[in-house]
Amino acid sequence: MDKFTISNLDLYYDDFHALKDVNLNLPPNEITAFIGPSGCGKSTLLKSLNRMNDLVEGCRITGKVLLDGEDIYGDMNVNHLRKRVGMVFQKPNPFPMSIYDNIAYGPRTHGIHSRAKLDDIVEKSLRDAAIWEEVKDRLKLSALGMSGGQQQRLCIARALAVEPEVLLMDEPTSALDPISTSKIEDLAIELKKDYTIIMVTHNMQQAARISDKTVFFLLGEVIEYGETEQVFSVPNNKKTEDYITGRFG
16 A cells, blocks of 8 residues: 555645646655756645645645545644654754754653653664764764764654654755765665655755655656656656756756
8 A cells, every 4th residue: 555645636825836736656665756846846745745834824735645545634633644754854953952852852742751761762763863873972962063964864863753654855965965965865775664755855866876766846747757767767758858867957
């Protein structure tokens, strides 16, 4: 069964038609990359998958988004949805508190207060985000003292701490150097064993390197969706080919 089933999704910001009749089935335990020029709707769709767009004034959505067959715009509790569908943003955004408290924050808000339990969650999340060895001796220090690449892995660990099923990543490496980027890419490949990952990226090499499926957007429409290898080597649509070969965009 697909993790997300998106059918006839239209999204408007006031009069602007940002997403046009999007239909996608996104499989579990794979990395799906959203590619396309700036402003084509890929981040807008990503944010629709955990209802971040609810916070945008004048935003209207029609159509259906099902998570494991359940309509997320039906009577699903939005806090419950965001526990199941975590998000990592373009710029690392650690909270101005200790590394430990950054990770424990989510579990605490969901009612976990046992120190032993929190200790376990903090260690497991940091290990899963491949940063435990670097920070295990500085858990009480402010997260703001970490490097950008470490901060981004901390934000991934923070998202993992509430045990989501899906991880949305909005250009998670665009603010990072090549070495940090490579660590995040390796991490994403490792995490898909346990999570479904949906990633917006401007970096086509990144999409080609790490994603299983690729969706190409243009002006709010899905132009092509398929196995990454097929989309990059024998795209079905001339527009996809033009974008991938750098003829426009």
